[in-house]
Amino acid sequence: MTALHFDNESQLLAFGQQFAQTLRHYLEAGQEHSLTIYLNGELGAGKTTLTRSIVQAFGHTGNVKSPTYTLVEEYAIPPFGIYHFDLYRLSDPEELEFMGIRDYFRPQTLCLLEWASRGQGMIPEADIVVEIEYAGEGRDLTLHPQSRVGENLLANFNAK
Ligand SMILES: Nc1ncnc2c1ncn2[C@@H]1O[C@H](COP(=O)(O)OP(=O)(O)O)[C@@H](O)[C@H]1O
C-alpha cells in the first residue's frame, strides 16, 4: 500500500500527471489485459478531478466531465483507449450487459471506474484501488495493488 497526502488540489493534479506516466509505460509495454483502476471515495473527494489529470496527461486537451448519466466517457488517444466510468447512477448491473461492458476491457485500454462497487460481478477486478479521503482542505490518498500487474506498477511508481 502506498499512502500520500495532498494539501491542495494542485498537488493532487500533479500526482495524477506523474501517475499517468507510469500507467502509460505499462500500456506501452503491451499488457494482455486492460489496466483497471477503481477510484473510491465520497462524493466530492476528487475522483473525477484525478481522472481529469490522468486523461489530460495522456494528451487529451478537451473537457473531462463526469459521465454521471452516460455511465462511461471514452477518450481515444491512439493507440490507447481510456474509459472513464461513473456507475453511481447504475440502477441494475444488467445495464452493463446491454452496453457491452466487456468490450471496454481489452488490451491497451485504461479503465478508470468511480463507484465500481455498483457494478460488482459485472466488471473485472481492479489492478489498483485508489482510495481518496477528505483531510480538511487536503486529501489523503492510498494506492492498493490488487493484481500482479498492479504490484509491479506501484513498485515502479514508488521507485521514481
Ligand atoms: N485537495 C483536493 N483534491 C481534489 N479536489 C479538491 C481538493 N480540494 C478541493 N477540491 C475540490 O473538490 C471537488 C472534487 O470533485 P470531484 O473530483 O468531482 O469529486 P468526485 O468525483 O470524487 O465526486 C472539486 O470541486 C475540487 O475542486
Ligand SMILES: [Mg+2]
Ligand atoms: Mg466523480
